[in-house]
Amino acid sequence: MGVGKGAQLLRRRALCLAQTEEFPLYVFTLKAEEILQIADISRVSRDEAGTLIGYQRPEVRNHIKEIVDYLDSDSPVFPNPIIMALSSRVQFQAIRGNRMPGDELGITGTVTIPLPPSGGPKPAWIVDGQQRALALSRVKRRDFPVAVTAFVADSVNLQRDQFIRVNNTRPLPRGLVTELLPEVDSPLPPRLALRKAPSALCDVLNTDEKSPLYGMIKRSSTPKERNSKAVITDTGVVAMIQESLSNSSGCLYPYRDVTRNETDFDGIVHALTTYWAAVRDTFPEAWGKPAKRSRLMHGAGIRAMGRLMDHILATVPPRKPDAPELIRKHLELIASHCHWTSGVWDGIGMRWNEIENVNRHIQELSNYLIRLYLNARAEL
Structure with a gap:
């Protein structure tokens, strides 16, 4: 089998597995040089309207070189298949009498793939x-x-849906799966479904010009030219939102109607933007800097300030007209004790840049900030 003369078609013997009537599965072979002739690698990016396109992670040079070196060795064995999504231009034609008695699992035939013109x-x-x-x-x-x-x-x-499911058990960059989740419409495994709403909210915070975090959250699709402003990793923001949404003591939890499976997303966005705008105004010297220069923009700082948010917004309703001013006053109770960009955190005995995005440091920083806040409020 090969390229049809004049028609520019690639034909291969194939096995068709009818796992579902809507999406049959085909198994066939290609030459190494033919794979990228017929298939694109769709990398994650966003169009001018901010819509997510693509679903693949960026190229990893060292990994690729290791594979090339192995394939160029004397006796390579390469059992791992390439998984592709085919356009409806690709056709399958069954071969007559292809079924073997007692074996109804697959149909043999020919898959015909049109070769694309140059470009x-x-x-x-x-x-x-x-x-x-x-x-x-x-x-x-x-x-x-x-x-x-x-x-x-x-x-x-559908391609994204399959990509997430295929890669869910592999060491895929967490941020990539996190960003793709809101784009998947089909039902997801419970572990992934729990991360869908927080990731969608993270996206709103990053793309809404009214948000204090506008353009500051680094996602897998963030262009390199915007990296200087995107100083916060999306996984920290998603974890902060998810924790408040899923914990009954979280300030975002009341926005969920568990019995109806409904969520007041507008209310959540308003609460988040109001609180983080107050954080920005309270710590202007630490805001918008890379995490290596400001632990407020660090995953640990985002998580800790998120837990403090749960306590402050439990006292200050975000919808109150004077909520921004009141939240700033509550943050000022702990502001003088914070060392986001220099100095030592007295309550935990760590220099500002020794705090890392690990559970122990997040817990210690959170407890310290909450303890300071509650003690200061008790003295008012």
């Missing part, structure tokens, strides 16, 4: 195996046979 859109996208595909494009043996598992899906949402 034209490719008929497939890589859902899993980005690094392997890049490595295979650089190996010496161009005809090295590679196993491919593919399903037909023109929808990027």
Whole structure:
């Protein structure tokens, strides 16, 4: 099988597995050089309107080089398939009499893939195996046979859904999965579903021009030219929101109607923007700096100030007209004891830049800030 003369078609023997009627699964082989000829690697980015596009992580050079070195060795064995999403332009034709008696699990046939013209859109996208595909494009043996598992899906949402499910048990960058979750429409495993709303809220805080955190949260799709302003990692913000939403003592928890499975997202966004605007105004010298220069922008600082938020907003309703001023007054109770950019935290005996984003440091910093706040309030 190969390229059809004149028609520019790539044909391969394939096995069709009808796991679902809507999305049949195909198993076939490609040469190493053919993978990136027919398939794109869709990396995470955002369009001009801020909509998330793509779903792949950036290229990892060292990992790719290791794969290339192995494939160029004397006796490489490469059982790992490349998983692709195929456009509806790809066709499958069953072979007559292809079923073996007693084996109804698969149908043999031919998959026909149209080769794209130079610069034209490719008929497939890589859902899993980005690094392997890049490595295979650089190996010496161009005809090295590679196993491919593919399903037909023109929808990027379906591709993202499969990407998250395939990579959920692997060491995928947490921030990438976190950013993709709000874009997935189908039901998710409980562990991932719990992170969907906090990630969507994180996205609003980062893209709403009225938000004090506008453009400051670094996500997997953040362009390199914006990295200087994006000083807060999204995982810290998502964890801060998730903790307040899921804990019955959290200030965001009352915005959930558990019995109806409804959430007042507008109320949550208002509460978060009001509180963090007050934090910005209380600590202007520590705001907007990289985490290595300000622990307020650090994961530990975000988490600790989030836990303090639960106590302050339990006292100050965010919808009150004077809420911004009242929250600033509450923050001023602890402001003089904070050492975000220099000095030593007296209550925990650590220099400002010794605090790391680990559970013990987050807990110690949180407890100290809450203790300071509660003691200061008791003395009023």
